[in-house]
Amino acid sequence: MIERLADWARQTPDAPALHAGSQTLTYRELHRQVEHLAGVLRARGIGRESKVALLLPRSTDLILGVLAVLRAGAAYVPLDPAWPEARRAKILADAQPHVLIGGDQGVSLAELQDAPASAEAAEPIALDDAAYLLYTSGTSGEPKGVIIEHAQLLNYTAAISEALGLDQCKRFALISSVAADLGNTTLYGALWNGGCLVIASDDAGRDAAAFARYLREQRIDCLKIVPSHLAALLEDQASTLPQVLILGGEPCPAAVRQRIQALAPDCRVHNHYGPTETTVGVLYSHSQAFDAQGPLALERALANTYAQVMEPTASGLRLAPLGGLGEVYLGGAQVSRGYLNRSSPAFIDDPLQPGQRLYRTGDLARLAADGRLHLAGRNDQQIKVRGFRVEPGELEAALLTLEGVSQAVVHVSAGQLLAYAVSTRPGAELLAHLRNLLPDYLTPAHVLCIPALPRLANGKIDYAALPAPDSLTTRQAEQPPRDALEALLADLYKELLERDSVSITDSLFDMGGHSLIVIKLCTRLRNLLQLDVPPATVFDHPSIAALADALRAQESQPGKLLKIAELRRMLAAMPAEERAALQARALAASQPEASRT
Secondary structure (H helix, E strand, O other): OHHHHHHHHHHOOOOEEEEEOOEEEEHHHHHHHHHHHHHHHHHOOOOOOOEEEEOOOOOHHHHHHHHHHHHOOOEEEEOOOOOOHHHHHHHHHHHOOOEEEOOOOOEOHHHHHHOOOOOOOOOOOOOOOEEEEEEEOOOOOOOEEEEEEHHHHHHHHHHHHHHHOHHHOOEEEEOOOOOOHHHHHHHHHHHHOOOEEEEOOHHHHHOHHHHHHHHHHOOOOEEEEOHHHHHHHOOOOOOOOOOEEEEEOOOOOHHHHHHHHHHOOOOEEEEEEOOHHHOOOOEEOOOOOOOOOOOOOEOEEOOOEEEEEEEEEOOEEEEOOOOOEEEEEEEEOOOOOEEOOEOOOOEEEOOOOOOOEEEEEEEEEEEOOOOOEEEEEEOOOOEEEOOEEEOHHHHHHHHHOOOOOOEEEEEEEOOEEEEEEEOOOOHHHHHHHHHOOOOHHHOOOEEEEEOOOOEOOOOOEOHHHOOOHHHHOOOOOOOOOOOHHHHHHHHHHHHHHOOOOOOOOOEOOOOOOOHHHHHHHHHHHHHHHOOOOOHHHHHHOOEHHHHHHHHHHHOOOOOHHHHHHHHHHHHHHOOHHHHHHHHHHHHHHHOOHHHHO
16 A cells, blocks of 8 residues: 555655645655654654554544554554543553554654654565554454454455446545544545545534535545435435445445435445455445345455355355355455454354455355345344444443443344343443443443343343333423424424434433434424534533523524424424425515516
8 A cells, every 4th residue: 555655656746645624735745744754653663563553533644644654564553532531541451552643642743743754764564564453342342453464455455446446536535433444445545546535524424514515515526434324414405425435334224225316316336345354345236226125235245355155064164055044254365364362263264265264254144146145134143333333242341340230231122222231220320431431332322220131041131021211211200392492303303213202301312312313403403494503512402402592592583493493393284285385385475576477
């Protein structure tokens, strides 16, 4: 990868390579800064198999840090600033980096930029050198670090570029955290193909209108994103999509595909699959029909990689018959070195191809006669939450560290991540502690305290017998809306949370809300009330009553929002035909006199 950057700096020195906000770096400038920073790191003793932690927001500094670490021959360890301090500390304790860049305890990138560089030439980078260390949720209760080498990253970047025709793209979006590898497709895809990596602002990732402006104003033609995140960002009336859209991290529902088709029928949409342990993704599809109701199939493996659907036998593993349910094993040039400081039975020798290694994904699938692979769930309790891997064991282990919790189990019900604890402490109190320990995607919607875990005759947890949240929640008298504005908010909360009732004093997040629901809520409020509602307003005022007060404080004319809300609710209550006729008359009345005659 680093050699590729140097090549573009020679071939197209003045072409834009990196853009963030008002700043643009050309390939010449990017290469020069990376070379200097790498020399500074080498002067500090950083070299092959060293580890450098990066605690930086999505920014130009982050990309400079990533590339400088690679150029120095070391491996970078990305940390998300949004993670709780306890989570970051746990990863730092396991990774033991030689240097931390960013944060209160680390050295700043500006300080490194001003420091003298080593005069010694950099050692050549070997293909089996570590490139980065990425942490995922672990079954043992601790996050585990996956070691990706330069050879695996190189094969992925070259293969995905060829498979999806990324050389035709010029401006690549980076809208996700690099602490998960989803964004590596565009990060390395842009630099491999001589394009420009355009870093999205935080607003573009959490506000539908800002996302649409970002795509248009920055002329983005390649985007990689999680389907659930995309669905929330496509709620704006001015939504748009780039020429190439890559979906990954979780299945894409038919409703999202239909929305994409309606917005951009010429958009090339690719489904991309693969766990972190096999370097971002191995299987992919070309654009597929949007009218299918089932999951998108996976059509091909990237160059130098392969997938096998296998089933166990008394003598070992064998290929599952066509159409038969089996487990997905991935092999080839992108299988990672393994986990830092631990062995794992997930990495095995390929019984059918001596000398090859396989990664056991835990995903179940069926291989069709046409060669397409159809995923069909998991063979364990692992789940995906907004594209992130969640091992229930890690959440259960975190619960068991809390005082007063003797047993714990995690379960998914009606799309919600629920935690059950044998404890006499209030569930809300335990949940507050978890929010200080875990990233938001690992934090359950509810912690429900019960006297004992229900078990089957064999001693295993009886998940079907776990009580529903409503049966355990002691609710105070529900407080109804006091005016039309609160009533409109209550309708939105019920729709987005899929609840029959809400109280105006209940927090959106205590009822199972999360960041993607906030995006949808803000977009709908903008459309309904003609008022910009920043996500921070909802996070700071999560109950209906508090949010209504915050919105009233923003109005330029007292009482205006109440009148709009009354009108919106009146229109919503009308029969569809009568509402359409009324809107048509209003539109006609708004036209100039000449256009009406």
